Amino acid sequence: MKITDYRRSTLGLVLGTVSDSSAIGGVSSSSNAPAGAGMTIVAISSNMFEWRDALSFGSNTNDVSSLGTMGSSPSNTRADHVHRGVHQLTAAGSNALYGDVNLVAGTGMAITAGGNTLTFASTAVAGGTVTGITANSSNSLSGAVNLQAGSGIALGVAASTITVTNIAQGGGAGAAGSGLVLLEQHTASASATLDFTTFISSTYDDYLFRCVNLMPTTTNTNLLMQMGTGAGPTYDTGANYGWAGWRWAPGGSAFAGASSGPTSIGLDASGGVKSDAVLPFSGSWRLSGPQSTASAKTVIGQAGYVDNTGTIIGCTLTGLYIPTTAVTAVRFLMSSGNITSGTIRVYGVAKT
Numbered sequence: 001m002k003i004t005d006y007r008r009s010t011l012g013l014v015l016g017t018v019s020d021s022s023a024i025g026g027v028s029s030s031s032n033a034p035a036g037a038g039m040t041i042v043a044i045s046s047n048m049f050e051w052r053d054a055l056s057f058g059s060n061t062n063d064v065s066s067l068g069t070m071g072s073s074p075s076n077t078r079a080d081h082v083h084r085g086v087h088q089l090t091a092a093g094s095n096a097l098y099g100d101v102n103l104v105a106g107t108g109m110a111i112t113a114g115g116n117t118l119t120f121a122s123t124a125v126a127g128g129t130v131t132g133i134t135a136n137s138s139n140s141l142s143g144a145v146n147l148q149a150g151s152g153i154a155l156g157v158a159a160s161t162i163t164v165t166n167i168a169q170g171g172g173a174g175a176a177g178s179g180l181v182l183l184e185q186h187t188a189s190a191s192a193t194l195d196f197t198t199f200i201s202s203t204y205d206d207y208l209f210r211c212v213n214l215m216p217t218t219t220n221t222n223l224l225m226q227m228g229t230g231a232g233p234t235y236d237t238g239a240n241y242g243w244a245g246w247r248w249a250p251g252g253s254a255f256a257g258a259s260s261g262p263t264s265i266g267l268d269a270s271g272g273v274k275s276d277a278v279l280p281f282s283g284s285w286r287l288s289g290p291q292s293t294a295s296a297k298t299v300i301g302q303a304g305y306v307d308n309t310g311t312i313i314g315c316t317l318t319g320l321y322i323p324t325t326a327v328t329a330v331r332f333l334m335s336s337g338n339i340t341s342g343t344i345r346v347y348g349v350a351k352t
Contacts (some may be wrong), residue, residue: 002119002183003306006307012242030270033238035051036051039051039052039053040053041053061312073275074199075092078329085234089101097229097253103118105120108122108123109121109122109123110122110123118135138349139167144174145179147162149340161162178349179349179350180208180348180349180350181204181347181348181350182345182346182347183198183199183204183207183346183347183348184198184199184345184346185343185344185345185346186343186344187252187341187342187343188214188338188339188340188341188342188343188344189340189341190217190338190340191331191338191339192329192333192337192338192339193339194330194331194332194333194344195228195329195330195331196329196330196331196332196344196346197228197233197328197329197334198330199348200291200327200329201345201348202291203348204348204349204351205288205289205290205291205292205347205351206286206287206288206289206348206351207286207287207288207290207346207347207348207349208284208286208287208344208346208347208349209284209285209286209287209301209330209345209346210283210344210345210347211223211267211281211282211284211303211332211342211343211344212282212340212342212343212344212345213280213281213282213342213343214274214280214281214282214338214339214341214343214344215275215277215280215281215340215341215342216273216275216281216334216337216338216339216340217275217334217337217338217339217340218275218334218336218337219273219274219275219276219308220272220273220274220275220308221272221273221275221334221335221337222267222268222270222271222272222273222334222335222338223266223267223268223273223281223303223332223333223334223335224264224265224266224267224332224333224334224335225264225265225267225285225299225319225330225331225332226241226263226264226265226323226330226331226333227290227297227327227329227330227331228327228328228329228331229323229325229326229327229328229329230321230328231328233328233329235329235331236321236323237263237264238263239260239261239262239263240263240321240322240323241262241263241264241265241319241320241321241322242257242258242259242260242261242262242319242320242322243257243258243262243265243266243299243317243318243319243320244256244257244259244313244317244318245257245269245270245316245317245318245320246269246315246316246317247268247269247270247271247313247314247315248313248314248315249292249307249311249312249313249314250311251311256269256270256271257269257317260322264333265317265319265320265321266317266319267283267301267303267317267332268281268303268313268315269303269316269317270306271305271307271315272307272308272311273305273306273307273308273334274305274306274307274308274310275340276306277340277341279305279306280305280341280342281303281304281305281342282303282304283302283303283304283305284299284302284303285299285300285301286299286300286349287299287302287327287330288297290327290328290330291326291327292324292326292328293324293325294304294324295324296320296321296322296323296324297320297321297327298318298319299317299318299320299321300317300318300319301316301317302314302315302316302317303315330346332344
């Protein structure tokens, strides 16, 4: 096409001005302001344009329209524009989601909207609710489950952990038929002492010690008990004990002990234990009220062993720790030498 009227009176004018729309195509500008650097032509009607910054000409944005509805803005936009709103949503390992996205709360979750904020919260009940408990081939339990301890079983709860303990039933010396809960145990291995420092608590006021197959390193020595006090603890080696024992053998019997003056309680009633792995020492003793600050602490028990002559000995005794100071620990030791082997355990005697 040949253009014959080039508008020489306004040389260089290709498009019209506000007051002159007779230029090429009859298209005029909305302003006579000259175009600046980085400006581009944007059509604002069928025969009018204006100059806009090329980076922001689409800035009079509108919200994303409803699904299936075209936006109504007359402004042109660049090909790489982004609408105001959510660009995309992704979940780890899944495809990106665009457009209208519906969020569905899964099991144990709740989604709430407030303003422009979505809140995800767990609906699981904290404490007291258990899901999916089964016992062997029984039905599965869920919801609020009440666990009850049966005969010989104790339940303990700490934070989110439930501990099920098999309670040994009492019987024989010192047991009195009460439920026993193992609290602490130590096994000797050429040990100078066996110290029990963690078993005492307000849960129990009666404790049972059981000695299993103990063997001294030195023959013809005595097994002794001493009390510890304070946080250290400090073991009392003073003359603050008393005990009375009776031991018997096939050939006769004898008494031993003293009401005051001993520096420990003689658990073998002074019979002297033989160092023999085949003929070990075993016994049990009941310690009552160690936390008391108003009375002496009582030890009652019995033991069986072989003395240095090879004679079978049975013994029973009653001992006292005379001070009213609260006891925090108990020590076992031989009158001479170490404890080669054997285990001593302490149980709490249930109050009910």
